[in-house]
Amino acid sequence: xxxxxxxxxxxxxxxxxxxxxxxxxxxxxxxxxxxxxxxxxxxxxxxxxxxxxxxxxxxxxxxxxxxxxxxxxxxxxxxxxxxxxxxxxxxxxxxxxxxxxxxxxxxxxxxxxxxxxxxxxxxxxxxxxxxxxxxxxxxxxxxxxxxxxxxxxxxxxxxxxxxxxxxxxxxxxxxxxxxxxxxxxxxxxxxxxxxxxxxxxxxxxxxxxxxxxxxxxxxxxxxxxxxxxxxxxxxxxxxxxxxxxxxxxxxxxxxxxxxxxxxxxxxxxxxxxxxxxxxxxxxxxxxxxxxxxxxxxxxxxxxxxxxxxxxxxxxxxxxxxxxxxxxxxxxxxxxxxxxxxxxxxxxxxxxxxx
Numbered sequence: 317x318x319x320x321x322x323x324x325x326x327x328x329x330x331x332x333x334x335x336x337x338x339x340x341x342x343x344x345x346x347x348x349x350x351x352x353x354x355x356x357x358x359x360x361x362x363x364x365x366x367x368x369x370x371x372x373x374x375x376x377x378x379x380x381x382x383x384x385x386x387x388x389x390x391x392x393x394x395x396x397x398x399x400x401x402x403x404x405x406x407x408x409x410x411x412x413x414x415x416x417x418x419x420x421x422x423x424x425x426x427x428x429x430x431x432x433x434x435x436x437x438x439x440x441x442x443x444x445x446x447x448x449x450x451x452x453x454x455x456x457x458x459x460x461x462x463x464x465x466x467x468x469x470x471x472x473x474x475x476x477x478x479x480x481x482x483x484x485x486x487x488x489x490x491x492x493x494x495x496x497x498x499x500x501x502x503x504x505x506x507x508x509x510x511x512x513x514x515x516x517x518x519x520x521x522x523x524x525x526x527x528x529x530x531x532x533x534x535x536x537x538x539x540x541x542x543x544x545x546x547x548x549x550x551x552x553x554x555x556x557x558x559x560x561x562x563x564x565x566x567x568x569x570x571x572x573x574x575x576x577x578x579x580x581x582x583x584x585x586x587x588x589x590x591x592x593x594x595x596x597x598x599x600x601x602x603x604x605x606x607x608x609x610x611x612x613x614x615x616x617x618x619x620x621x622x623x624x625x626x627x628x629x630x631x632x633x634x635x636x637x638x639x640x641x642x643x644x645x646x647x648x649x650x651x652x653x654x655x656x657x658x659x660x661x662x663x664x665x666x667x668x669x670x
Contacts, residue, residue, distance in 0.1 A: 317428045318578045319363055319548055321395040326384040327406070328358045331607035335359070337580055338596050339397055340546065345571055345579040347554075347592055348610075350600030355608040356582040357463075358382075359600070360432060360550040363580055364460040366394025367430045367548060369404040369417035375457035377464070379413040382406045429537050429547025431530055432460035435556065438467045439525040459533055463550060473513065473528040477502075482535045485542055492573045493527050495520075495562055522557040546576045555585040563587040590617050 318339035324330040333355075337346045348356040361382070365372060369392075383390045383406055393403040405416045462468035480486060483502070490500040498520060499505040504513060506520075513521065530549065531542065538545040555563050564587050570579055583589070589597065594616040602608050 317367070317548075318397040318546065319367060319394055319580070320397050322359065322362055322366060323391075323393040323395075324358075324362055325391040326387040327362055327382060327390040327392060328384060329353065329355045329602060329606070329608040330358065331384065331605070333607075333609050335598055335610035337578070337598075339578040340576055343571075343596055344575060344577060345567060345581065345592070345596055347567075347588065347597045348580065348582045348600060349584075349589060349597060350608075351602070354600035354602050355610070356600055357435070357552055358608075359598075359610065360552055360580060360582065361463050362392045363394070363548065363550055364430060364432050364463055365392045365404050365415070366402060367428050368456055368460065369402055369415070371456040373404070373415045373417050377415060377457055379406045379415055380464075381413075383408040383413055427456075429533075429545060430456070430460055430550070431533050431547070432463040432550035433470075433526050433529075433552060434462040434464075434466070434468065435552040436466045436468075437462050437522075437526055437556075438469050439521050460550065463552070470525045470529040471532045473524075473532075476532050476535075477528070480535055482542065486531050486535060489531055489542060489573065490524075490527065493569055494524065495565075498524075519557040519559055519562075523562075526551070543574055544576055546578075548578045548580065549574075551579065551581040553583065554581040555583050555588055560587055564591060567591045590619065592617070 319337055320339065321334065321336045323332075323334045325332050338344065348359055350356050388408050390406040391403065392406075393401060395401040402417070406413050407416060462470075477483060477486060487500055487502065494500065497507050498516075504511050504516060504524075506516065513524070516524065534542045534545050537547070554566065558566065563585050567588060568591065570577075594613045597613055597617070598610045599613055600608055600610055
């Protein structure tokens with residue numbers, strides 16, 4: 317089951333907003349862009365709430381600061397690819413909030429597969445405590461808890477892979493989803509050198525950790541081939557710790573590696589924005605009244621370089637130079653006249669980067 321559309325009312329920065337998402341087979345990724353505080357993470361939370369309303373309500377999940385300031389309730393509605401829809405309300409009583417699924421899908425089988433990762437997803441360091449796993453209680457909430465709780469531990473690969481009956485399939489998918497210089501055959505191989513997970517760089521560890529956690533949940537949920545499993549993956553800050561070269565390739569890697577999954581992701585990376593056509597992008601903007609909206613960009617960034625994307629309306633920067641350097645160039649440009657040819661030469665040198 318895929319999420320086709322969300323409608324939000326009084327949910328954090330959203331007053332009344334609607335947005336549509338890409339889903340297989342036409343496209344399986346939607347990138348959310350916007351300034352901090354514009355609602356990107358809120359959309360991910362709302363998507364999980366729309367898909368898993370009943371499970372969240374039964375799991376002991378407690379909403380926190382989801383109702384818009386000055387309002388007593390918020391509402392999330394989701395429309396799905398099968399034509400059905402469901403929703404939840406979040407009510408506020410004094411300083412407390414609680415979730416109420418006020419309508420839901422009839423005959424939802426098969427159960428929706430939804431996995432969510434927050435920006436503070438935690439790579440295990442040392443012994444895995446399992447504290448956050450016990451805290452999550454309901455299995456389906458376990459898969460999205462990282463969106464609602466800070467520093468949720470991801471399932472360590474070494475804890476489940478050695479005993480998994482799908483080891484060969486998992487290893488094949490790991491290699492499909494990782495950079496070419498990093499391989500996996502039960503152990504990690506970086507440029508020919510075998511390394512334990514803890515010896516990988518922070519960037520590789522962060523990426524491998526959430527990929528292996530995703531494969532863990534796929535292995536549990538899939539009756540057939542894991543890459544044939546449909547469902548929704550919600551990922552905050554897809555570019556977290558990633559080298560620019562890998563940022564350029566990650567979207568296509570996920571789209572082709574797991575084509576039946578729908579990805580809704582956030583980012584601040586111009587390299588990721590430049591790797592997608594505008595129909596796969598939603599831009600969060602906050603109006604003068606403080607309410608956020610989600611709009612498709614009116615021009616495509618696909619194929620642009622990072623600087624072109626950053627100075628486009630999508631990011632809205634006046635320049636990609638440091639603020640102090642930009643002011644110096646403005647002053648120098650005013651001094652660069654025929655009477656001061658040395659200033660003209662200096663300006664040309666600075667602009668060329670020499």
